[in-house]
Amino acid sequence: ETGVTQTPRHLVMGMTNKKSLKCEQHLGHNAMYWYKQSAKKPLELMFVYNFKEQTENNSVPSRFSPECPNSSHLFLHLHTLQPEDSALYLCASSLDRHSYGYTFGSGTRLTVV
Amino acid sequence: AQSVTQLGSHVSVSEGALVLLRCNYSSSVPPYLFWYVQYPNQGLQLLLKYTTGATLVKGINGFEAEFKKSETSFHLTKPSAHMSDAAEDFCAVSGGAGSYQLTFGKGTKLSVIP
Numbered sequence: 481e482t483g484v485t486q487t488p489r490h491l492v493m494g495m496t497n498k499k500s501l502k503c504e505q506h507l508g509h510n511a512m513y514w515y516k517q518s519a520k521k522p523l524e525l526m527f528v529y530n531f532k533e534q535t536e537n538n539s540v541p542s543r544f545s546p547e548c549p550n551s552s553h554l555f556l557h558l559h560t561l562q563p564e565d566s567a568l569y570l571c572a573s574s575l576d577r578h579s580y581g582y583t584f585g586s587g588t589r590l591t592v593v
Numbered sequence: 594a595q596s597v598t599q600l601g602s603h604v605s606v607s608e609g610a611l612v613l614l615r616c617n618y619s620s621s622v623p624p625y626l627f628w629y630v631q632y633p634n635q636g637l638q639l640l641l642k643y644t645t646g647a648t649l650v651k652g653i654n655g656f657e658a659e660f661k662k663s664e665t666s667f668h669l670t671k672p673s674a675h676m677s678d679a680a681e682d683f684c685a686v687s688g689g690a691g692s693y694q695l696t697f698g699k700g701t702k703l704s705v706i707p
Contacts, residue, residue, distance in 0.1 A: 523697040584636030
């Protein structure tokens with residue numbers, strides 16, 4: 481158990497569906513991140529939240545919508561996705577945005593059909 | 594802006610042999626450098642990091658890496674490979690103090706042959 485819990489571990493969704501990914505940490509961290517990991521590509525930073533405020537959006541399409549209700553929880557809402565969005569979505573946290581001790585979750589394997 | 598190049602997407606070593614995974618970076622500011630390991634169906638785990646100070650850093654599981662500014666390299670080594678080292682390893686760079694965003698390399702899959 482890494483301290484960062486992601487649910488579900490696997491998700492298959494159609495292109496017209498709406499689903500949400502959940503990330504939870506009780507490490508006392510204040511910064512949380514969403515990364516996308518696709519085959520044969522570097523990890524791509526999607527969103528950064530620091531003390532519940534979004535501080536980074538790396539030109540992510542609007543079909544991905546993050547939500548951070550508090551410092552312990554992070555969601556990624558998905559709608560009208562494309563097959564190329566199939567990937568492993570990783571959540572990470574750190575003490576704050578200037579810390580480098582990232583703790584990663586195990587990821588959600590998303591397949592869009 | 595930063596970038597990371599990992600030489601070799603797949604490295605195979607025999608059990609007990611030296612492990613060497615190569616990482617070169619580019620950065621316009623003094624970098625902070627990291628190695629992460631990912632086991633199958635798991636997230637990334639920090640192996641070691643260089644921020645300031647001693648250029649040879651030691652991490653978990655017997656791994657170490659040396660920051661060589663003149664070569665813009667941060668290669669990961671382990672004197673003797675163990676079967677449990679089989680995983681994918683990622684080198685990452687950030688833009689130094691105050692810049693928290695990590696840029697990752699494409700990863701190197703390490704296989705250990707018994």
